[in-house]
Amino acid sequence: MTTQATTVPAYAAPAAKAPLERTTIPRRAVGEHDVLIEIKYAGICHSDIHQARDGWGEGIFPMVPGHEIAGVVTETGPGVTAFAVGDxxxxxxxxxxxxxxxNCRAGFQQHCANGSVMxxxxxxxxxxxxxxxxxxxxxxxxxxxxxIPDGLSLDVAAPLLCAGITVYSPLRxxxxxxxxxxxVVGLGGLGHMAVKIANALGAEVTVLSQSLRKKDDGLSLGARHYYATSDDATFEALAGTFDLIISTVSAPLPLDRFLGLLKTDGTMVNVGAPEEPVSLxxxxxxxxxxxxxxxxxxxxxxxxxxxxxxAEHGLGAEIEVIRADQVNEAYERVLRSDVRYRFVIDTATI
Known part of the structure; x- marks a missing residue:
């Protein structure tokens, strides 16, 4: 890699709903304030699947997903002051x-009034x-x-760049x-980090999942209680219980039932983004x-x-590391909730 624009290996969806395949993509030259990062691990987020399959609208193809990136700086632009090679x-x-x-000036770049660049x-x-x-x-x-602090290994840190911050921000x-x-509604890639972080913040955490299949996991991650939402008795027993509900699921929920679980002045926050509208x-x-x-x-x-x-609390993601050529299989497994709890691609296998 040099300061000149170049091409690098990648896995891309050539068209909407098409399987991802190995290809090469352009990377720009390292500019004045740029860093070149050798990616070591990339997490697979459910939103990668939504976008690669046009679930949230028309995408730009070929598409190289991945916004949970952990790696090492291998080159810096002449104006870079925050990072050095090897960081x-x-x-x-x-x-x-x-x-x-x-918003940008306040540090809320995710709410940029002129649109963030994803x-x-x-x-x-x-x-x-x-x-x-x-x-x-x-x-x-x-x-x-x-x-990425030294207390976190790069593989378990990668999913924090989306799953971690997506639940940390509303919890704070x-x-x-x-x-x-x-x-916490749903114990998946987002939900398992919500349980860990909420527990570390000192809250009393309950998991609300479709079934009790992952109950042992939820309790070991820091939940105090675990209930199945497929059981009507759950909504009766927990009525008026919670100060805060974090919904991490990407399927439409019966919102009225879940709102009934809140105390007076309670809040239900949605961080999962279903493709379909919801009613209320x-x-x-x-x-x-x-x-x-x-x-x-x-x-x-x-x-x-x-x-x-x-890093301070030792909270990495629970991961399953895969080869890049397993990405299409991993997508199908995510849709079946068959991962505990985040797939991470070892990018050395691309």
């Missing part, structure tokens, strides 16, 4: 933003498509690169901590002055805060 770094869901709007399936400021982490290298502005914003009862009876909010909210990832400062918190 362990991560890249999450964004690689740029306008940097001048109120790590893949987006166009950069030059109109060129962005390609994600299912590749051997990526060039990123230092302002959208975060440091809605003040999860001692004396707060938190319910507003009386479920009016009674008890409850709130239904949404949350996405965090900004760059909060993402760094999350990584430092996870």
């Amino acid at each position: 362990r770094v991560g890249v999450g869901c964004m690689v740029d933003s306008c940097r001048v709007c109120d 790590t893949y399936n987006a166009l950069d400021k030059n109109g060129e498509p962005t390609y994600g982490g299912y590749s051997t290298h990526i060039v990123v502005d230092e302002a959208f690169t975060v440091r 914003h809605w003040n999860a901590g001692p004396g707060v009862k938190v319910a 009876n507003l009386f479920s909010l009016i009674g008890g002055r409850k709130a239904l909210a949404g949350s996405t990832i965090g900004g760059i400062p909060e993402t760094q805060e999350m990584l430092d918190f996870c």
Whole structure:
């Protein structure tokens, strides 16, 4: 790799719903404030599947998914001050933003008023498509690169760049901590990190899952209680129980039933993003002055805060490392909830 634009190996979906296949993609030259990262591990997020299959709208193809990136800096631009060659770094869901709007200036780049540039399936400021982490290298502005603390190995850190920050941000914003009862809906890639982080923050955590199949896992991850939502008795027993509910599932939920589990002034936050619309009876909010909210990832400062918190508390993701040529099989297994709890691609196998 040099300061010249180059091509690197990657796995890409050539068209919507097509199997991913090995290919090569362009990477820009290392600019003034860029770092070149040799990617070591890339997590597979459910949103990769949504986008590769046009579940959230028309995508840009060929598409190289992957926004849970962990690697090592191998080159820096002349103006880079935050990183040096050899540093362990991560890249999450964004690689740029306008940097001048109120949200960007406040460190909320995920809410950029002019639109963040996503790590893949987006166009950069030059109109060129962005390609994600299912590749051997990526060039990123230092302002959208975060440091992975020494206390976290790169493989278990990779999923934190999306799954970790996606649940950390709402848990912090809605003040999860001692004396707060938190319910996590779904024990998957997002949910298992929500349980770990909420428990580390001091909250009393309950998992609400379709069945009790993963109960032992949930309790070992830090949950105090575990209930099956397929059992109607769950909604009767837990009515008015929780201060905060974090829904991590990407399927439509019967929101009215779940809102009934909140205390007065409680909040249900959705971080899972179903492809289909959901329905709601507003009386479920009016009674008890409850709130239904949404949350996405965090900004760059909060993402760094999350990584430092996870390192301090020893909170890596629970992972299954796979070869790159297993990615299509992994997608099908994610859809069957057959992973505990995050697939991570060893990019040396690309």
